[in-house]
Amino acid sequence: MAEPHIGPYRLLRLLHEGGQGRVFLGQDDRLQRPVAVKIHALPDAPSARRQVLTEARLLARLQHPGVVQIHDVIASEQHLAMVMEYVSGCDLDELLAHTDLCLAESLEVIEGIAAALGAAASRQIVHGDLKTANVLVDREGHIKLADFGIAGLVGEARGGRGSLSCLSPEQARGAPLDTRTDLFALGCLLYRLLDGEYPFYRGGRLDRAALLSADYPPLAPLTPCGEPVPAALQTLVAQLLARDPARRPGSIAALRQRLHQLRRALPRRVNGGLLRVATPVFREETAADRPLPLPADLLRRGASHRDWWRSRLAWWPGPRPAVLSFSLLGVLLLVAAGVLYQQQLPPPAVQLQPLQLSLAPGVALPEASGPSWLREVVRERLQALELCLLVEPRAAADETLQLFLQCEEGLCLLGMTRDRVEGGASRYQQALLPPAAGAAAWESLIGEALARLYREP
Numbered sequence: 123m124a125e126p127h128i129g130p131y132r133l134l135r136l137l138h139e140g141g142q143g144r145v146f147l148g149q150d151d152r153l154q155r156p157v158a159v160k161i162h163a164l165p166d167a168p169s170a171r172r173q174v175l176t177e178a179r180l181l182a183r184l185q186h187p188g189v190v191q192i193h194d195v196i197a198s199e200q201h202l203a204m205v206m207e208y209v210s211g212c213d214l215d216e217l218l219a220h221t222d223l224c225l226a227e228s229l230e231v232i233e234g235i236a237a238a239l240g241a242a243a244s245r246q247i248v249h250g251d252l253k254t255a256n257v258l259v260d261r262e263g264h265i266k267l268a269d270f271g272i273a274g275l276v277g278e279a280r281g282g283r284g285s286l287s288c289l290s291p292e293q294a295r296g297a298p299l300d301t302r303t304d305l306f307a308l309g310c311l312l313y314r315l316l317d318g319e320y321p322f323y324r325g326g327r328l329d330r331a332a333l334l335s336a337d338y339p340p341l342a343p344l345t346p347c348g349e350p351v352p353a354a355l356q357t358l359v360a361q362l363l364a365r366d367p368a369r370r371p372g373s374i375a376a377l378r379q380r381l382h383q384l385r386r387a388l389p390r391r392v393n394g395g396l397l398r399v400a401t402p403v404f405r406e407e408t409a410a411d412r413p414l415p416l417p418a419d420l421l422r423r424g425a426s427h428r429d430w431w432r433s434r435l436a437w438w439p440g441p442r443p444a445v446l447s448f449s450l451l452g453v454l455l456l457v458a459a460g461v462l463y464q465q466q467l468p469p470p471a472v473q474l475q476p477l478q479l480s481l482a483p484g485v486a487l488p489e490a491s492g493p494s495w496l497r498e499v500v501r502e503r504l505q506a507l508e509l510c511l512l513v514e515p516r517a518a519a520d521e522t523l524q525l526f527l528q529c530e531e532g533l534c535l536l537g538m539t540r541d542r543v544e545g546g547a548s549r550y551q552q553a554l555l556p557p558a559a560g561a562a563a564w565e566s567l568i569g570e571a572l573a574r575l576y577r578e579p
Contacts, residue, residue, distance in 0.1 A: 128203050129196050131157055147208065150193070156208040157193060160269075164202050165566075178204060186241035188234055190258065190268040209268070211261050212403045215254035218314075220403045222346035225355075227396045228315035229385040231257065233378060234265025235308060240374040242267075243301040250299060252307035253285035254314075261404060263397025286552060287314075287323040291334050291365050294533050296556025296563075301374070302367040309362025309370075313338070316355070318346045321363060326550055330535055336365030355384055471510045473519035473543075474500060478526040485529045487557065495561070496536075496568075500525065503569045507576050519543055529557065536568065538575050551575040 126133050131148045138145040143162030150157050164171045175197055182192040194205035214231065217223070223231065235257060242249055249256075249267070256269040288307035292299060313321045321338035322329050332338060341351055341359060358380060364370050371377045477493045500523070504510070512519050526537040534555040541548050553571035555564050 128159060128161075129194070129205075131159060131194075131205055133159060148205070150205075156210075158190075158206045158208045160204045160206065161201055164197070164200055174202060178202065180245070181247065184242060184245055184247065186238060187264070188238035188266055189241055190266050206268070207266075209258045209260050209266050210405070211259045212400055212405060213255050213268075214257035214259065214311075216405075217259060217400055217403050218254060221399060222318065223315055223396075223399065224347035225316075225345060225349050225351075226385060226388050227399055228312070228345070229381055229388075230396045231259075231265055231315065232308065232312050233381040233385065235267055235311070236374055236378045236381060238265070238267035239301070239304050239308065240378065242304075243374055246301075248299045248301060249304050249307075250293070251285055252288050252304055252311065254287075254311070257311075259396065259400045263395060263400065265396075286328045286554070287320045289322075289328065289333065289554065291336065292367065294330070294333060294554050294556070296559040300367065302370045302372075305362055305370045305374070305377070306364075306367075309359055312362065313341065313359055316345050316351055316359070317342050328535070328552055328554070330530070330533060330554075334365070334533065336363055338363060352384065352387075354380075358384075471512050471518055471520045472504055473512045473522045475522055475524040478524070480526075480528040482530045485534075485557065487529065487534075496525070496527070499565050499568055500572065503572045504576075506569075507572065509576065527555075533557075536571065538571060540575055549575060 128148075130152055131150055134147045134149060136144060137147050137158065143160050146159045146161070148157045148159045149155075164174060175195065178192070178195045182195055185191065190209060191207040192204055193207065196203040196205065235252070239249065251269060252267075256267060258266040258268050260266055285307075288310040290299075290303045290306040292303055310320055310322070313319075319339075322333040341356055344350055358377075361369065361371055371380075474497065477496060479493060481487075504523075520543055522541045522543065524537075524539040524541070526539075528535050528537070534557055536553040536555055538551045538553070539548055540550070551571045551574050553567045555567055559567075
């Protein structure tokens with residue numbers, strides 16, 4: 123069987139799957155270059171779908187060496203595929219799992235991110251989801267910023283969305299964002315590189331009170347490499363992490379100049395630099411494929427904004443010798459039998475525990491967003507993930523799901539704890555739910571958190 127196509131792009135294997143979508147390695151046979159294809163679901167409302175497509179095409183026009191380039195946008199009625207530059211190397215998350223960065227390398231990373239954010243800011247684009255997994259190091263040691271999947275324009279409200287590790291106070295409150303929102307996230311990343319921990323996100327949980335007051339633990343006097351943190355760098359971190367956006371640096375160009383001066387003041391190393399540190403972590407290129415669970419509607423009806431008529435699924439088996447044909451037929455029969463067998467198995471049964479609710483005095487939930495509504499939203503989202511929600515207590519449950527909703531003035535937090543009945547490690551996710559955002563936004567944010575809880579490895 124030939125590889126599947128989305129439009130003119132041949133898909134080879136799955137690279138990554140997370141709450142925001144799936145990323146595949148693909149090949150553009152016309153230009154003979156690899157591409158990364160990210161697929162995620164479109165909103166239900168037609169107006170919201172049109173807005174997503176408009177912003178995706180705007181991002182495709184963002185050209186900068188430090189930004190992962192978007193080559194194409196392919197859409198169907200329910201899904202969007204963004205065809206992007208494939209960056210071979212590693213991401214910052216993988217790099218930090220392998221080693222700690224010293225001051226020179228940390229500043230090199232932050233300076234590269236700032237350059238990419240400056241290019242986005244020049245077009246009034248807010249990234250809104252800055253995190254280590256979205257910072258890539260290519261095989262030349264250059265920094266590239268990826269995944270503008272939830273990016274928006276200055277002035278838009280993207281309440282609750284974004285990585286919890288680098289979330290800004292205005293995102294947590296559901297307030298309109300501007301380019302200084304990304305500077306707060308940059309400060310969180312810089313703090314992580316200098317301290318080894320995030321300022322407001324530790325042990326897998328967000329400290330909401332500290333985030334909303336910008337009261338973070340003091341930086342450790344020494345970096346994970348044992349170097350003292352310069353006073354000027356501590357001052358810069360404090361400015362980036364200011365709760366009031368007006369107190370953060372007002373110019374990305376000036377910020378880049380400060381970072382450059384700080385890096386130049388450090389002792390120079392022979393054969394140093396980010397490339398030397400990152401090279402051992404670079405991913406090995408492999409042709410090993412994983413199953414491709416691609417949306418049928420996108421394969422069938424997806425269309426490129428350049429070549430709408432060409433965007434469809436192409437399965438073209440070439441000529442094969444007779445023996446190989448019979449072998450392939452046998453394999454297909456075995457696969458079909460396995461699929462039929464899997465379809466007969468019931469989905470995992472999840473027992474939803476009683477909701478624990480804590481409301482501060484004077485705080486009201488959005489209209490119609492009570493406990494019964496929340497249970498119904500969770501039930502529908504679990505079914506969409508091919509899970510079975512047990513409303514009534516039953517001994518046959520495979521897992522339990524505990525929900526805890528705590529609301530204070532201007533912000534609600536929904537905690538989700540997933541436990542297997544037979545034992546094992548618990549898994550936890552949080553969803554930040556600004557009360558002012560309304561029930562529709564709450565439903566979307568809850569769905570994203572559940573997808574992270576049940577889909578991410």
